[in-house]
Amino acid sequence: MSDAEGTVPLARLLAMAYGDLIDQLHARLRADGWADVRPAYGFVLLATRAGSQSLTELASRLEVSKQAASKLVESMVAADYLTYVTDGGDSRVKGVALSDRGRRLLAAVEGIYADLEAGWAELIGARAVETMRRHLLTVVRARHDGELPTVRPPDGR
Template sequence: MSAPEGAADAVPGPPLPSLLTGVKDRTSRLLHERMADEGFGDLRYKHGEIFRLIDDEGSRLTDLADRSGVTKQGVGEMIGELEQLGCLERVPAPDDRRAKIIRLTARGRAGRLAAARILGDIERDWVLRFGRDRVIALRHVLEGVVSES
């Protein structure tokens, strides 16, 4: 089935995926600049990909690997780095002393809170710049795109 006539050029400009990548890159750069200002300059983008997935009560490495789509070895390396940075700790699982639970330390919780606050600040700036209704509409469209996958 072919697209309706004119559908391919209905919205001029660069491809939306390119714009979305630009938004992600800019937001990440702003986040990490502000995180550095607050004493978390040692945290990197790749850390956030695992950091944000850790449950409040802690998570198993295998669960983090499943959620992130990263191999257990890759997740283990990032956990090791975050452990060295004082953001995570490994503790025995209550139901299986051989297994380990990865959980946030006080520094890790502070970093997670700082990141959430900074991302909220960035979004509030968008509301001021572009208007609340437009940001809400953007959110709805993006949530719809993400929920399709």
């Protein structure tokens, strides 16, 4: 589809651009030796970066069921991106925190994103990249009472 068929909706462009960035992110992670990173891991790392949280809290942030969150975390613990921690003395609560390897992965992801954005800056200009960032922040915050939401795993279901 070309724009000879009219203006391309922003939603499609956002989807394409996002898909490209994610494809490139994972390609570079694999090239750098991060072979076992599933797409959903990024959302968990982001949700956990500020500190440990319970499975139930994580499930809520990701907008999935407790069991889905539990299985996701289980596989990330097995891959040593997360670690279980004791959290506040309540034996019911299973605390989840970034492991050292998880922090390194998060740093790698952020480095690659910076790199990809530098590529965008070459195409459209560094100022345009910052303007786009600012405008996207504005429209997203407008929908979330001024805050940024966590991003749930995308669901085609």
